[in-house]
Amino acid sequence: MLTVSDALRLVLDHASPLPPRRVPLAEAIGCALAETVLADRDLPPFDKALLDGFAVRTADLSGPVPVALEVIEEITAGRVPTRAIGPGQCSAIMTGAPMPDGADAVVMVEHSRRDGPRVLLCPPRPVLPDAGRLPRGREMRQGDPLLGPGTRLDAVKLGLLASVGWTNPLVSPRPVVTIASTGDELVPPDQVPGPGQIRNSNATVLEGLVRCCSGVPEVAPIAPDRPDPLREVLSRGLANDVLLITGGVSAGTLDLVPGTLAELGMTPVFHKIRLKPGKPLLFGVGPARPDGRPGTLVFGLPGNPVSGVVGFLLFVCPALKVLRGLPGAPPETITARLAQPFSHRGDRPSYVPALLRDPSPDLDGGPVVSPINWAGSADLRSVALADGFASFPAGDFDYEAGTPVPFLLLPRSQ
Numbered sequence: 001m002l003t004v005s006d007a008l009r010l011v012l013d014h015a016s017p018l019p020p021r022r023v024p025l026a027e028a029i030g031c032a033l034a035e036t037v038l039a040d041r042d043l044p045p046f047d048k049a050l051l052d053g054f055a056v057r058t059a060d061l062s063g064p065v066p067v068a069l070e071v072i073e074e075i076t077a078g079r080v081p082t083r084a085i086g087p088g089q090c091s092a093i094m095t096g097a098p099m100p101d102g103a104d105a106v107v108m109v110e111h112s113r114r115d116g117p118r119v120l121l122c123p124p125r126p127v128l129p130d131a132g133r134l135p136r137g138r139e140m141r142q143g144d145p146l147l148g149p150g151t152r153l154d155a156v157k158l159g160l161l162a163s164v165g166w167t168n169p170l171v172s173p174r175p176v177v178t179i180a181s182t183g184d185e186l187v188p189p190d191q192v193p194g195p196g197q198i199r200n201s202n203a204t205v206l207e208g209l210v211r212c213c214s215g216v217p218e219v220a221p222i223a224p225d226r227p228d229p230l231r232e233v234l235s236r237g238l239a240n241d242v243l244l245i246t247g248g249v250s251a252g253t254l255d256l257v258p259g260t261l262a263e264l265g266m267t268p269v270f271h272k273i274r275l276k277p278g279k280p281l282l283f284g285v286g287p288a289r290p291d292g293r294p295g296t297l298v299f300g301l302p303g304n305p306v307s308g309v310v311g312f313l314l315f316v317c318p319a320l321k322v323l324r325g326l327p328g329a330p331p332e333t334i335t336a337r338l339a340q341p342f343s344h345r346g347d348r349p350s351y352v353p354a355l356l357r358d359p360s361p362d363l364d365g366g367p368v369v370s371p372i373n374w375a376g377s378a379d380l381r382s383v384a385l386a387d388g389f390a391s392f393p394a395g396d397f398d399y400e401a402g403t404p405v406p407f408l409l410l411p412r413s414q
């Protein structure tokens with residue numbers, strides 16, 4: 001059976017960045033830039049006052065304080081100075097306003113006293129040229145490259161784009177992800193399950209995880225275990241960038257998903273991984289789409305809720321990154337030390353829900369991990385309490401407290 005790393009390599013081999021598109025700034029958060037953004041002007045666009053106070057010639061302030069100067073105008077932000085400062089003169093000036101010609105510093109208003117048309121300046125220290133003033137182009141020069149392709153746009157970077165009028169950046173768009181839950185036993189979360197039924201929790205978990213990975217989720221109606229309605233739901237999902245299906249991928253008589261996908265033209269890449277939970281995971285690529293976009297990446301996640309979470313973190317999230325124009329890499333793990341002895345038994349590498357605790361001085365000061373005594377692949381309750389998954393290799397091993405183990409963090413919304 002395929003290893004996790006081989007399976008991930010196959011997934012990444014079949015994923016490529018979505019064709020870039022221009023989007024309004026407000027929609028670009030979390031997207032990767034697909035172009036170089038250039039400064040459209042110098043910033044600041046003029047020598048700018050950094051303080052509310054008086055624009056002065058420092059040559060006038062070389063003697064003892066207070067110094068009396070004539071105030072020749074008031075320059076507020078958004079106005080343009082009309083008069084140059086000569087010897088013995090100054091202008092009242094506000095933060096963000098352009099410096100008048102002749103002035104080379106600003107004395108803050110707190111160090112002044114008005115005296116009719118004059119002002120008495122009493123700075124506590126000598127005022128040096130450039131004090132309280134930012135020269136034109138200090139932040140950027142027109143034509144400077146500011147951000148390059150592959151840069152992930154966050155709130156601050158979007159603000160930078162706004163400041164240079166780059167209002168429709170070319171980005172790798174967010175992948176649109178269909179979430180299709182299958183199973184006769186499922187009812188929507190707001191319904192009371194009848195005999196033999198359970199609520200559909202997978203769609204909600206996956207919808208949240210897709211959003212955490214900057215995808216756009218589209219939740220399909222629950223597909224019963226019958227060929228026609230299942231085919232209908234899956235075929236619609238093959239129009240989007242990614243199709244996530246939960247349930248119906250193992251060996252049961254009603255596990256119709258792999259066959260139905262094959263009928264719809266999906267090329268299977270792998271089915272089953274040496275992994276617990278998540279063994280029956282299916283991955284394939286849908287037929288090329290009519291508009292020339294590459295085939296949909298199809299993930300048949302096992303129906304057990306925790307298997308779906310693990311499969312998503314290990315394979316779907318890295319694939320979404322590639323589609324979004326970011327580097328494809330295994331999910332990040334940190335190393336944490338076991339807080340207590342732990343025994344792992346099994347022939348598959350396992351991801352066990354666990355709590356992460358603050359660094360412990362007893363264990364070299366690094367983070368500490370406590371596996372949860374969980375009930376297996378359907379136990380969403382334990383995972384809801386966990387910070388992530390501690391990973392253990394296949395085999396029967398007894399680990400001592402303090403053993404370092406890789407820890408896969410669950411994404412948290414901030």
Ligand SMILES: Nc1nc2c(c(=O)[nH]1)N[C@H]1C(S)=C(S)[C@@H](COP(=O)(O)OP(=O)(O)OC[C@H]3O[C@@H](n4cnc5c(N)ncnc54)[C@H](O)[C@@H]3O)O[C@H]1N2
Nearest residue numbers: 181183200201202247248249250251255279302303304307
């Ligand atoms: N003979 C074998 N049986 C099973 C194997 C196997 O290799 N051979 N693999 C087991 C493993 S491991 C897993 S994981 C499950 C996965 O099965 P399926 O992907 O076919 O999923 P289902 O059978 O449809 O459901 C499994 C389980 O999960 C519940 N479920 C399904 N969908 C949802 C949902 N949307 N929300 C909440 N819970 C859901 C479902 O009711 C089942 O209890 O197969 C093992 N069997």
Ligand code: MOO
Nearest residue numbers: 277278279307377
């Ligand atoms: O691999 Mo299954 O996902 O153990 O429950």
